Amino acid sequence: MMFARLPRPPRALLRGAVYAGALAAAVALAACASPPSRFYTLGADTAGSAAPVSASTAAPAWLIEVAPIDVPPQVAKNQLVVQTGPTQVKVLEEERWASLPGDEIRRALSTTLTQQLRTIDVYGTAHSDATPVYRVSMNVQRFESWPGSHALMDAVWSVRAVRSNAxxxxxxxxxxxxxxxxxxxxxxxxxALAQISAQIASAVQAMAAANPARAASGASGKGTSVVVPACPSAAATKAAAGG
Known part of the structure; x- marks a missing residue:
């Protein structure tokens, strides 16, 4: 039995077929690729706030420590999580925070407080015991995003005078x-965070004003009574935050 030898296709034709196949695959991959992600930050807008501490040679009257901030587990992710109903949420893969929400809130809060109080955030940094320090802690219990409706922050926070029981x-x-x-x-x-920051700044100022001798000396004050002011009014601080 004899077999006829089929003619081999030209090499140029083979290369063209390979190129066309690769181009088709690239187009298919591009069509299936995800759209580019957009990144958001809560970075504070300090354009209208007080001058930074670096603009003055005077030492701050007190220091602050802004501790890491807890947020609800369901929003503790890089993707934006929006409410679609009272019991339903949607995770947006293309809409993302520049860093985790707890870090975004802490950084914005620290920036705003240092500007408003003309002080320095010394969290995690060695500092002199001669200057009073106020530690700011926050637990965000609700961080809700309702597109076309409202943005809600529900936070429990505290200001504690370090080295005292205030x-x-x-x-x-x-x-x-x-x-x-x-x-x-x-x-x-x-x-919303700007309004909360204004309340916290008022609380630090009230704490220092209620115990002026202790704030001036930086003393621990153990065994002596301290004055703890009432929580600042939301209405009184909203105007200060530009609300």
């Missing part, structure tokens, strides 16, 4: 109306 514990619930779009939703959270 501590003020308060709660702030702020709801900011927002329009459509994720940019304005994030801006709503920024405005």
């Amino acid at each position: 501590v003020m514990t308060c709660r702030s619930v702020v709801s900011e109306p927002v329009g459509g779009g994720y940019d304005v939703l994030v801006e709503g959270h920024r405005q």
Whole structure:
């Protein structure tokens, strides 16, 4: 039995077929690729705030320590989590925080407080015992994002005078109306955090003013009574935050 030898296709034709196949595969992959992610931050807008401490040679009257901040587990992720109903949420893969929400809140809070109080955040940094230190702690119990409706922050926070037993514990619930779009939703959270930051700044100032001798000396004050002011009024601090 004899077999006829089929003619071999030209090499140029083979290369063209391989190139066409590779191009088709690349187009298919591009069509299936995810759209680019957008990143958001709660970084404080300090344009209208007090001048930074570095602009002055005077030592701050007190220091602050802004501790790491806890947020609800369901929103403790890089993706934005939005409410679609009272018991339903949606995780947005393309809309993301620049860092985890707890870190975003802490960084923005620290920046705002250091600007408003003309001081330094010394958390995790060695510092002199001669200067009074106020530790700020926050537990965000609700961090809700309702597109086209409102952004809500419900936080329990405290200001404690380090080296004494003076501590003020308060709660702030702020709801900011927002329009459509994720940019304005994030801006709503920024405005809500600005109001809470103003309340905390007022609390630190009230704590220092209620115990002037202790604040001036930085003494521990063990065995002596301390004055703990009442929590600042939300209405009194909203105007200071620009609300």
